[in-house]
Amino acid sequence: MGSRADGETKGEGKDDIIRGNSLIDVSLGPNISLLLAISDLFKNITVLKNSKSELEAMEKWMKNHPAAVNFSHVSSKVSDLRVNSDGAQEIETQLRSAIKQVLPCDFTKENITDPVVLEKADCVVSAWMLGTLRTDQTSYMNNMKKLASMLKPGGRLVVFGSLNTGFIRVADAKCNTLSYDENTVRKALTDAGCCVQSIDVKKSMAPDHTIDNTHICCALAVKERDA
Numbered sequence: 001m002g003s004r005a006d007g008e009t010k011g012e013g014k015d016d017i018i019r020g021n022s023l024i025d026v027s028l029g030p031n032i033s034l035l036l037a038i039s040d041l042f043k044n045i046t047v048l049k050n051s052k053s054e055l056e057a058m059e060k061w062m063k064n065h066p067a068a069v070n071f072s073h074v075s076s077k078v079s080d081l082r083v084n085s086d087g088a089q090e091i092e093t094q095l096r097s098a099i100k101q102v103l104p105c106d107f108t109k110e111n112i113t114d115p116v117v118l119e120k121a122d123c124v125v126s127a128w129m130l131g132t133l134r135t136d137q138t139s140y141m142n143n144m145k146k147l148a149s150m151l152k153p154g155g156r157l158v159v160f161g162s163l164n165t166g167f168i169r170v171a172d173a174k175c176n177t178l179s180y181d182e183n184t185v186r187k188a189l190t191d192a193g194c195c196v197q198s199i200d201v202k203k204s205m206a207p208d209h210t211i212d213n214t215h216i217c218c219a220l221a222v223k224e225r226d227a
Helices: 033-037 052-064 070-082 088-098 137-148 182-191
Strands: 022-026 045-048 099-104 121-127 151-163 167-170 173-176 193-201 217-224
Touching: 033 070, 033 088, 033 121, 033 182, 045 052, 045 088, 052 099, 088 099, 121 137, 137 151, 137 182, 151 182, 182 193, 182 217
Parallel strands: 022 045, 022 121, 045 099, 121 151
Antiparallel strands: 151 217, 167 173, 193 217
């Protein structure tokens, strides 16, 4: 199941969809898999994390600390997929060079990086973050506006999420999350001043004991106006 907006070109590559100089990543956990995949497209990347443990994990990876999370399996796969790749290690080096700052964020604030004011970016990527903030749908809509507010006019917003989710398990803890559907995502993006280009929806393959959701989605939108 999925949807494609009118005018979207079938078979677009990632460099046709997201491009520019600056990118802000606002994703859940210390996972940098998405950034490794697009490390060749952006020269100025800002990573935002909403917990101390995530910030510490990110800083360890940036410093190539022995105790850092190992993403070599991801960089190796990215290297295999690229036509002219210098290898997995070079991809990680490229990403470390592109990441200019790692900052805390707080979605309870209007400017989530307060007191730091970031320059507007060409692209904002958010993976699995909004649904885990354990808010209601009104707050979900407002948080989407906060993501869009960090974009330049014409900038791209890419949002990954889990649909119809009841809970997510972290270690031994079972955490409730916001349950929302594709229509919620579409309305949130539109209300945030964005034109939805596509929302791809796929059946979730996650084990039932780790997350209670039916589908995952990837939404792509272009900022048209300030909300």
